[in-house]
Amino acid sequence: MNKLKLMMILCLLSCVMRSPASALLASSSITAVVTVQGTFNLMVNTDSFDFTRLSPGQSGEMSRAEGVEVAGTSSDSDPWYLKVSAEKPLTSGNNTIPNENFTWYGSSEGQGQWNGAQENKLSDQDAAAYISTAEEADQVKKIINRFKFMLHVPEDTKAGEYSTTVMFTMTE
Amino acid sequence: MVFIAAQTIPSYSDTFPVNRFAVYPPLTTTWSGNNTNGTARSITGVLPSDFKEDEEVFTPDGTYSNRVFCRGLNATQYKVSIYLDGNLISGINSIPASSLKYMLTYTNGMGTKYNYHKYVGFSTAPADVYLSGPVTLESTLPETQEAERELQFKYAIQVPNNQAPGTYTANIIYKGEDIGGGSSTRTAPISVTVGSYFRLSVDRGSVDFEKMRPGETKDNVPEEGVIVTGKTNTGNPWYLKISNDSPLSSGPYTIPNTNFIWYGWTDGTGRWYGTGTNQLTFAPDLVYSSSANEGNNMPKGTDNHLKFKLTIPKGQPGGKYLSNVKLTFTE
Numbered sequence: 001m002n003k004l005k006l007m008m009i010l011c012l013l014s015c016v017m018r019s020p021a022s023a024l025l026a027s028s029s030i031t032a033v034v035t036v037q038g039t040f041n042l043m044v045n046t047d048s049f050d051f052t053r054l055s056p057g058q059s060g061e062m063s064r065a066e067g068v069e070v071a072g073t074s075s076d077s078d079p080w081y082l083k084v085s086a087e088k089p090l091t092s093g094n095n096t097i098p099n100e101n102f103t104w105y106g107s108s109e110g111q112g113q114w115n116g117a118q119e120n121k122l123s124d125q126d127a128a129a130y131i132s133t134a135e136e137a138d139q140v141k142k143i144i145n146r147f148k149f150m151l152h153v154p155e156d157t158k159a160g161e162y163s164t165t166v167m168f169t170m171t172e
Numbered sequence: 173m174v175f176i177a178a179q180t181i182p183s184y185s186d187t188f189p190v191n192r193f194a195v196y197p198p199l200t201t202t203w204s205g206n207n208t209n210g211t212a213r214s215i216t217g218v219l220p221s222d223f224k225e226d227e228e229v230f231t232p233d234g235t236y237s238n239r240v241f242c243r244g245l246n247a248t249q250y251k252v253s254i255y256l257d258g259n260l261i262s263g264i265n266s267i268p269a270s271s272l273k274y275m276l277t278y279t280n281g282m283g284t285k286y287n288y289h290k291y292v293g294f295s296t297a298p299a300d301v302y303l304s305g306p307v308t309l310e311s312t313l314p315e316t317q318e319a320e321r322e323l324q325f326k327y328a329i330q331v332p333n334n335q336a337p338g339t340y341t342a343n344i345i346y347k348g349e350d351i352g353g354g355s356s357t358r359t360a361p362i363s364v365t366v367g368s369y370f371r372l373s374v375d376r377g378s379v380d381f382e383k384m385r386p387g388e389t390k391d392n393v394p395e396e397g398v399i400v401t402g403k404t405n406t407g408n409p410w411y412l413k414i415s416n417d418s419p420l421s422s423g424p425y426t427i428p429n430t431n432f433i434w435y436g437w438t439d440g441t442g443r444w445y446g447t448g449t450n451q452l453t454f455a456p457d458l459v460y461s462s463s464a465n466e467g468n469n470m471p472k473g474t475d476n477h478l479k480f481k482l483t484i485p486k487g488q489p490g491g492k493y494l495s496n497v498k499l500t501f502t503e
Contacts, residue, residue: 028373030376034427036484037384
């Protein structure tokens with residue numbers, strides 16, 4: 001009885017293992033893709049700065065000696081760039097100081113392209129201050145750029161407290 | 173009046189016995205005397221829907237597919253016809269005789285040529301290919317009394333679009349007939365070897381979930397489904413399986429397959445194995461098995477439709493994640 005069982009098992013095994021040698025096979029592949037949005041942050045370490053008192057014809061640097069620290073972080077895969085602009089000219093009532101007189105410069109800790117080694121006018125709104133590398137777009141790492149601002153007050157500027165909003169924009 | 177076969181390889185300098193009708197396709201070495209039929213012709217390497225001509229064979233006299241020599245004597249006219257002895261047969265399967273084509277490509281006769289340089293389907297009844305002329309260029313005698321005439325043929329197969337694999341055979345019959353007199357026939361076997369067709373096609377190369385945020389789930393991708401079509405003529409049961417060789421990956425980061433679901437539906441009559449919640453797996457997972465009548469589903473094949481669902485884990489690092497999803501069609 002046991003012998004018969006063993007023979008049946010062997011027969012079953014043999015049947016299972018004898019797969020047809022000529023069985024046909026074809027395959028095709030499709031690539032599944034998803035872009036997971038990572039962090040994409042911009043942080044500025046102050047919400048205001050000033051030039052203290054400047055007389056007409058005088059130029060001066062911002063009173064905040066350490067400048068403004070702007071940190072960009074992205075893990076969104078795509079390279080990003082940072083721009084700085086003024087929402088409007090420095091204004092006091094009806095009086096303005098044109099943005100040609102308002103400049104920035106600074107330094108970067110990033111490995112990308114920093115365009116602030118020389119003074120740049122805030123009236124030039126097309127140029128990027130910083131362009132990240134491809135690697136920096138994949139890493140959850142702060143890229144710190146330091147901005148300093150300078151202002152030249154034209155001779156004919158009327159006295160007053162002038163203000164504007166400086167905007168930092170980070171874009172993929 | 174009866175046609176008889178030639179005893180030697182004819183050439184125009186020979187002195188021929190009268191009333192001859194010879195077939196010696198294609199190689200002269202195979203000719204062996206009286207009543208010898210033609211050597212076998214074969215067309216190989218064809219698949220359903222293919223059209224293929226018989227390859228021409230070089231002989232010392234030139235390149236021919238088939239040469240037939242004919243001559244009458246006492247009758248004023250004779251004709252030559254051609255037909256197949258039946259459908260081409262391979263076991264229980266057949267190819268209709270009309271799928272095999274013939275074409276008269278050359279004759280040195282002065283008579284009437286039928287279907288000259290034009291493929292026509294074989295019939296199982298004789299179809300005229302040549303009618304001898306009442307006179308010749310050489311003399312005013314009827315052509316029957318001049319030197320034998322040569323007819324050359326080419327053959328081709330138009331394989332039916334759902335033809336099962338196999339080697340199909342039949343006999344080409346050449347018939348010479350004196351008008352109002354006797355007749356003689358010779359045969360040449362022909363075979364057509366149809367190969368196995370077993371193909372899988374996918375209607376796109378990628379499935380894109382586009383941008384997603386950590387914690388987000390996206391379903392119904394792609395909206396219209398991926399169409400996976402399996403076609404076979406082998407007659408055997410077959411299976412469709414799905415797998416991926418690695419999870420969705422971006423550099424060192426991965427999204428586990430537990431978050432990657434396939435589902436869909438079939439247009440076939442077999443069994444669909446998707447539950448709606450099947451995860452992608454590294455080992456091929458059964459999607460569909462054919463029904464009995466899908467072993468040969470040519471020419472349309474069987475369409476299966478696949479969709480995918482993906483959940484991005486919370487805290488998943490950003491990046492472009494890729495995975496190769498493999499579809500396997502197997503017997």
